[in-house]
């Protein structure tokens with residue numbers, strides 16, 4: 001049995017509620033395959049498109065009725081955890097029941113501590129919300145003062161601060177639920193970013209990258225595999241160029257070289273590769289995989305996706 005942290009991409013979860021339902025339905029099949037194969041699975045997910053949409057809806061409410069209160073970005077992250085977790089919970093519950101292997105599935109609203117002086121708070125890099133033309137994004141910038149950036153050749157998006165996750169506040173609750181045999185959905189959207197104020201926690205205006213948070217979770221749980229599922233089958237070199245090439249595997253040295261060569265876009269593929277590298281670097285026998293959402297089971301068997309391995313420490317088979 002392997003302990004696998006499976007991270008589902010926010011973009012890969014679709015743009016609408018209907019697309020999300022479809023995405024979680026076939027993802028549930030892939031995750032149920034992993035469970036049927038005897039693995040222990042912990043699920044995390046992104047929230048980029050979703051948290052942007054919630055924030056935009058909350059702002060529209062404020063424009064309609066100025067007596068409404070402003071909703072903080074951390075609260076929007078909390079909302080995104082709930083509705084994405086709800087869909088994942090139901091889809092997985094149904095899929096497991098269909099296979100006659102009922103298990104409780106639970107979403108844990110997760111807060112993640114970030115540092116008070118993380119420099120990322122002053123340098124927004126995390127794309128959220130919908131993809132726009134440059135002109136649309138520029139209008140949003142002028143109207144609301146948002147930071148904007150181009151996202152991997154797919155269009156322009158709002159970008160927000162994305163500090164590094166330091167500590168998963170609910171880690172003991174996650175461990176306890178796993179011990180009891182639940183399938184746990186946690187650290188949604190990278191976790192609700194919070195900072196310590198004395199004995200209390202206070203949300204901050206940011207969206208943590210779920211890839212980095214998933215690596216921290218995998219480390220905390222001493223997982224065997226970190227699997228990042230997204231909308232693309234493999235990591236590419238020269239992505240989007242005529243001489244684009246897919247990678248079946250990547251050593252840490254290769255990963256560093258490609259990062260240095262700027263092969264991976266900030267806010268999309270770069271955090272995935274960095275998260276995988278951090279995870280496999282820390283202890284022997286670990287494996288990290290980046291693959292398409294519906295290829296989880298094949299990816300664990302080395303038949304799909306891109307595997308990141310530590311050439312010095314080896315992989316656990």
Ligand SMILES: Nc1ncnc2c1ncn2[C@@H]1O[C@H](COP(=O)(O)OP(=O)(O)O)[C@@H](O)[C@H]1O
Nearest residue numbers: 009010011012152230232235236239265268269
């Ligand atoms: N070198 C690369 N190889 C593969 N995909 C890349 C690369 N650089 C950028 N991308 C883009 O990154 C996307 C995955 O990032 P993103 O959509 O942010 O993930 P998520 O599914 O976690 O929301 C891919 O679908 C692809 O469009």
Ligand SMILES: NC(=O)OP(=O)(O)O
Nearest residue numbers: 010046047048189210
């Ligand atoms: N929070 C986060 O990393 O979301 P995406 O997976 O949508 O980028």
